[in-house]
Amino acid sequence: MKRLVLTALCVAFSCYGQSILDLDVISYESFTAEDPDAMATLRSALFEKGIVGVRGVPTYKEKIYRFIDAAREFSALPEEIKEQYAPASGDMFLGYEKGKEKFKRPDGKWVVDDLKVSYYGYVPDHPANKWPREIDLQTPFEEIGQLMSDMGKAIMEKIELLGPTTGISIDETPRVGRMLYYRKSFDSAVENPYWCGAHFDHSMFTTLLPAFYFVNGEQIPEPMEAGLFVKVDGEFKKVIADDPDVMMFQVGEFGQLVTNDKIKATEHRVHKASGVIERYTMALFFDAPMETLIHSTSELTADARYGGASGSPCTFERWREESFKRYIVK
Ligand SMILES: [Fe+2]
Numbered sequence: 001m002k003r004l005v006l007t008a009l010c011v012a013f014s015c016y017g018q019s020i021l022d023l024d025v026i027s028y029e030s031f032t033a034e035d036p037d038a039m040a041t042l043r044s045a046l047f048e049k050g051i052v053g054v055r056g057v058p059t060y061k062e063k064i065y066r067f068i069d070a071a072r073e074f075s076a077l078p079e080e081i082k083e084q085y086a087p088a089s090g091d092m093f094l095g096y097e098k099g100k101e102k103f104k105r106p107d108g109k110w111v112v113d114d115l116k117v118s119y120y121g122y123v124p125d126h127p128a129n130k131w132p133r134e135i136d137l138q139t140p141f142e143e144i145g146q147l148m149s150d151m152g153k154a155i156m157e158k159i160e161l162l163g164p165t166t167g168i169s170i171d172e173t174p175r176v177g178r179m180l181y182y183r184k185s186f187d188s189a190v191e192n193p194y195w196c197g198a199h200f201d202h203s204m205f206t207t208l209l210p211a212f213y214f215v216n217g218e219q220i221p222e223p224m225e226a227g228l229f230v231k232v233d234g235e236f237k238k239v240i241a242d243d244p245d246v247m248m249f250q251v252g253e254f255g256q257l258v259t260n261d262k263i264k265a266t267e268h269r270v271h272k273a274s275g276v277i278e279r280y281t282m283a284l285f286f287d288a289p290m291e292t293l294i295h296s297t298s299e300l301t302a303d304a305r306y307g308g309a310s311g312s313p314c315t316f317e318r319w320r321e322e323s324f325k326r327y328i329v330k
Helices: 002-012 028-032 036-049 060-075 079-083 138-158 253-258 316-327
Strands: 018-021 025-027 051-055 095-098 102-104 110-112 116-123 175-182 194-199 205-208 212-215 218-220 227-232 235-239 246-251 268-271 278-286
Touching: 018 227, 025 028, 025 036, 028 036, 028 051, 036 051, 036 138, 036 227, 051 138, 060 116, 060 138, 060 175, 060 278, 079 095, 116 138, 138 175, 138 205, 138 246, 138 278, 253 316
Parallel strands: 018 235, 025 051
Antiparallel strands: 051 246, 095 116, 102 110, 116 175, 175 278, 194 268, 205 246, 205 278, 212 218, 212 278, 227 235, 227 268
């Protein structure tokens, strides 16, 4: 009750100096029944705020808990064991990754997200995936990933990111799943106050789980200062994502490019929690097929990653490669 009142107060004003984003959440039933009000909410949330939630996807809750348990089990393994599952060389990214991404701060300085740990795998499972032998990460990862994939794809079809309007089909393209583990921070984080700096996802669309927080192995509610922040109307606002039955969806840059700015990519970052708090979640990215060729007139074509002017050709493969080059620490 106390928490409900606090949330209500936070939504009405702002909390702890942070603005709160009023996350629009529709029910799974209203989505599948194509309820007109729910469809209108879905569209306005994604087109105006860049984020929407769906509550009550069947089997979601049990799969999310199984996945978080496995993510914690894997993260607790000794570092030398986890390192065995890091990509060997070249541009392959599947498996374990620790502190590999960098972000540009508003003052222009690039900083590394050194507390961010990931495990990447294709969904559905793929021969290129690598899985730990010590514990079963594969089953819960693939199970929750498939659910996130099915729901995200259904929403992409509904808002016409897929199908005749864009001409893009992802039936033959695997999703990219990413387990995320944000390590506890012992310092006051002057250099980088974020677990993950401000950025846009480079693919078409993203499904997100709410995050789970732990102190000394005990789950705690999401701290008010921490978590996902989304930029709306020029300001980063905190997304209150404390319901484990809600799946969230955001827009990626290639979604913006292919629609010529009809929908905008979601700018977001993850604020650190103070103290010895760990955070677990998962993101699932929807790539276009590598050979997808667009002639976008989006404002994003001015970005050097696009490689030309408005209306010039660019493949998804190029956009992806150039994005990796910019944000991955060699
Ligand atoms: Fe992201």
